[in-house]
Amino acid sequence: MVDVLVFAASAVMILVGAVGVIRSRNTVRAALSLMLTFFGVAVLFIQQEVHFLALVQVLVYGGAVMVLFLFVIMLLGVDLDEDTSIEPLTGQRAYAALATLAMTALLFGGFFLSGDTSDAGEGVALTGQRSAVVPIRPEVPDAVQLGEDLFTRNVLAFEITGLLLTIATVGAVVMIRNRGAEDLVVDEPGTATR
Amino acid sequence: MDVTTSWYLVLSALLLGIGMYGLLTRRNPIVMFMCVELMLNAANIAFVAFSNALGDLAGQTAVFFVLVVAAAEVVVGLSIVVSLMRRRPSATADDLSELRG
Numbered sequence: 001m002v003d004v005l006v007f008a009a010s011a012v013m014i015l016v017g018a019v020g021v022i023r024s025r026n027t028v029r030a031a032l033s034l035m036l037t038f039f040g041v042a043v044l045f046i047q048q049e050v051h052f053l054a055l056v057q058v059l060v061y062g063g064a065v066m067v068l069f070l071f072v073i074m075l076l077g078v079d080l081d082e083d084t085s086i087e088p089l090t091g092q093r094a095y096a097a098l099a100t101l102a103m104t105a106l107l108f109g110g111f112f113l114s115g116d117t118s119d120a121g122e123g124v125a126l127t128g129q130r131s132a133v134v135p136i137r138p139e140v141p142d143a144v145q146l147g148e149d150l151f152t153r154n155v156l157a158f159e160i161t162g163l164l165l166t167i168a169t170v171g172a173v174v175m176i177r178n179r180g181a182e183d184l185v186v187d188e189p190g191t192a193t194r
Numbered sequence: 195m196d197v198t199t200s201w202y203l204v205l206s207a208l209l210l211g212i213g214m215y216g217l218l219t220r221r222n223p224i225v226m227f228m229c230v231e232l233m234l235n236a237a238n239i240a241f242v243a244f245s246n247a248l249g250d251l252a253g254q255t256a257v258f259f260v261l262v263v264a265a266a267e268v269v270v271g272l273s274i275v276v277s278l279m280r281r282r283p284s285a286t287a288d289d290l291s292e293l294r295g
Binding site: 001003004007011014015018019021022024027030031034037038041044045047048049050053056057060061064065068069072073075076092093095096097099100101103104107108111112131132133134135136142145146149150154157161164165168169171172175176 | 195196197200201203204205207208209210211212213214215216218219220222224225227228229231232238242243245248249250251252254255257258259261262263264265266267268269270273274275276277279280
């Protein structure tokens, strides 16, 4: 019963946050709704006993990604409200809704119509045979197991993501650095020719 | 009533759909990035749900890497947005398609 309540609460947080992102005209409100979604996902992770990933989710998404978003929003002007009633392509919203419904229906079909396998049970047939690449050992904490997996079987990917983060940081600094007078030109919208 | 794997998957699909609709509809580049983050979180929910259902650690490793790559992507993407919108403060995703030079 408690499980259902926790799931319901986090699902409400996630969906309200998501709808807030797509419907807010104000960019700051959209960012804060996204934060609500991140927290809801962290609650879901804790419910499924992956505590390390829940912490990393809050730290990385809430502490780094959100801070980046908010700084960029503040840098570019907080009053950048978007006029959401303008539709650049006629029927864009209708087509977007159609595509979204089609994608979601496809996913639901995959979940519930792909036949019954009593191995996975619970009516979810996508996974087919119940096998595990790296079996979870229930007596060892999940952070320890994740660390073992990362530093033994996935160490190459780990090093490459370290390199990726370095490249991203250097690239960001190179792109945004102040080059002096070159940066002080502001164009009218639609007239830039350089 | 038990919370089964399919509940998590339904939530993941809904979140993916909402993110997709937002990405296709909004024109502010920063909000479009936020919708991409929504879709990545939907994938994370699905990964962890399956990791739990199958007792497989590979799902959690995948979530770890998705988190790291999403953070790097946000860094680079937002720096692009900043360097572009400095010159044209009211640029939307439609104006950005007219970049030249």
